[in-house]
Amino acid sequence: MSKPPSREETARKVHSTALHLMRYVRAQDIALGVPPARLSALSVIVFGGKTSLSDLAKAEQVRPPTMSRIIDALVRDGLVKRETDKKDRRSVIITATEKGTRIMHQGRSRREKRLLDLLQPLRREEIDLLDRASEILSKELRTGTH
Amino acid sequence: MSKPPSREETARKVHSTALHLMRYVRAQDIALGVPPARLSALSVIVFGGKTSLSDLAKAEQVRPPTMSRIIDALVRDGLVKRETDKKDRRSVIITATEKGTRIMHQGRSRREKRLLDLLQPLRREEIDLLDRASEILSKELRTGTH
DNA sequence: GTTGCATAGTTAGCATAGCTAATGATTAGC
DNA sequence: GCTAATCATTAGCTATGCTAACTATGCAAC
Numbered sequence: 001m002s003k004p005p006s007r008e009e010t011a012r013k014v015h016s017t018a019l020h021l022m023r024y025v026r027a028q029d030i031a032l033g034v035p036p037a038r039l040s041a042l043s044v045i046v047f048g049g050k051t052s053l054s055d056l057a058k059a060e061q062v063r064p065p066t067m068s069r070i071i072d073a074l075v076r077d078g079l080v081k082r083e084t085d086k087k088d089r090r091s092v093i094i095t096a097t098e099k100g101t102r103i104m105h106q107g108r109s110r111r112e113k114r115l116l117d118l119l120q121p122l123r124r125e126e127i128d129l130l131d132r133a134s135e136i137l138s139k140e141l142r143t144g145t146h
Numbered sequence: 147m148s149k150p151p152s153r154e155e156t157a158r159k160v161h162s163t164a165l166h167l168m169r170y171v172r173a174q175d176i177a178l179g180v181p182p183a184r185l186s187a188l189s190v191i192v193f194g195g196k197t198s199l200s201d202l203a204k205a206e207q208v209r210p211p212t213m214s215r216i217i218d219a220l221v222r223d224g225l226v227k228r229e230t231d232k233k234d235r236r237s238v239i240i241t242a243t244e245k246g247t248r249i250m251h252q253g254r255s256r257r258e259k260r261l262l263d264l265l266q267p268l269r270r271e272e273i274d275l276l277d278r279a280s281e282i283l284s285k286e287l288r289t290g291t292h
Numbered sequence: 293g294t295t296g297c298a299t300a301g302t303t304a305g306c307a308t309a310g311c312t313a314a315t316g317a318t319t320a321g322c
Numbered sequence: 323g324c325t326a327a328t329c330a331t332t333a334g335c336t337a338t339g340c341t342a343a344c345t346a347t348g349c350a351a352c
Contacts, residue, residue, distance in 0.1 A: 004270065005277040011261040013280040015171060018164040020287045023207070025161060035339095037309055054329060061169070066310055068331060073308085090318045090329040115157040118286050124150065126282050131151040133279030134159040136272050140264050141166045181310095183338055200300060212339055214302060219337085236300040236347045299348075308339075313332105320327075 014137070024118065028110045032103060034079070037062075039107060041070050045080055046096045046104040052085065053092045079103065160283070170264070174256045178249060180225070183208075185253060187216050191226055192242045192250040198231065199238045225249065 005013075029039055037060075044059050045051065051059070057067035071094060074080040079100030085091035096104070119127060151159075175185055183206075190205050191197065197205070203213035217240060220226040225246030231237035242250070265273060 004274060007262055007265055007273060008258065010273050010277045010280070011258055011265055013284070014167070014265075014276055015257065015261055017280040017283050017287070018167045021160070021164045021283060022168055024287060035308060052329080053331095062309085063311065064330065065312085065332080069309075072331095085329095088319070088329080092330065111161065112154065112157055115161055116153055118283075119153055119157055119160075121286065122282065127153060127156050128150060129275065130160055130279050130282065131156045133276050134156070134163040136268065136276065137163050137167060137264075138159070140267065141163070141170060181337060198300080208338085209340065210301065211303080211341085215338075218302095231300095234300080234348070238301065293352100295350100295352085297348105297350085300346085301344100302346100303344075304342090306340080308337100310337075311335080313334090315332075316330085318327105318329080321325085322323100 025111050025114055028114050029107060031110065032107050034077075034103065034107075037066075038070055038074055038079075039104075041067065042074060042079055042096065042100055042104050043107075045094055046101050050093050050095045053094060056094060074100070171257050171260055174260045175253060177256065178253050180223075180249065180253075183212075184216055184220055184225075185250075187213065188220060188225055188242065188246055188250050189253075191240055192247050196239050196241045199240060202240060220246070 026036070029036065032039065034042065041056060041060055044056060048059070053067055053071060054064055056071075057064045060067065062070075071080065071082065071092075075082055078097055080094050080096050083093045083095065085093050119130070122130075172182070175182065178185065180188065187202060187206055190202060194205070199213055199217060200210055202217075203210045206213065208216075217226065217228065217238075221228055224243055226240050226242050229239045229241065231239050265276070268276075
């Protein structure tokens, strides 16, 4: 049927697809009323459990002052709470409130539903192929230089 | 070997992989010294040819005032130029300058090189699989409701 | 051709989110 | 106990998103 794709072509396709996919799922988040940076941080807090502010900053690849201000807003809106670490009183421990947890679960299920809708018309073999492709890429992203 | 993945699992994997992949390639862009929104707009201008401001706004999924200001910055930095459309004098046509084109090509080759490095250890069959997976997803993203 | 509506773009003003530099508080090393 | 390192915050800048209000132009109806 078709000739084997060059690595360059495949790289371009993969990049373009990932870009459009992210755009597609992120559109769902607007309904939650929590802006993107805050939602992303909240996700780490809810699903990753309690962490320090600096660990959060690392996870989100932003600088501590940026994360500090994001936490300000999340605290103000009652989605997380700040506590000073008993072991190291310089450190701040961030925990999700019940409200924060609830909103995050809503968000996740909205996004998953959206993606499932996208995958709905696909056949068993195609789902299987997407699954293996994700595995391959994830593995390289974990082991590569970055 | 392994039992067939549920659609839910696959959806989660695909989402997570796309997210990490975008993070991986975007890191390259910092070296260009052009902030993300401007770079993305410049990409549409360089590779998509001359367009009006409102078409650009649609392509980038932002409102016209946002695009207007992005263009302000790109013009100020000599990367694009504004011209009024002769046919419809309300309309503004945006074109890339030589400098803008040069920088964008640099950016593209940096990102492609980065992705090629990632795909480098993969075998022929794995590349082929990624290629087909991208095709499948792209097709759904094009034909789906969004 | 003028009246009136629609469309393209800009301006003004606000919120969000990124950064560096500088500061305060606490801990760790010696 | 002093010094250096670490964690978080504050201040102040840039960038990027939005809506509302405005200007200028085009188009349609009469």
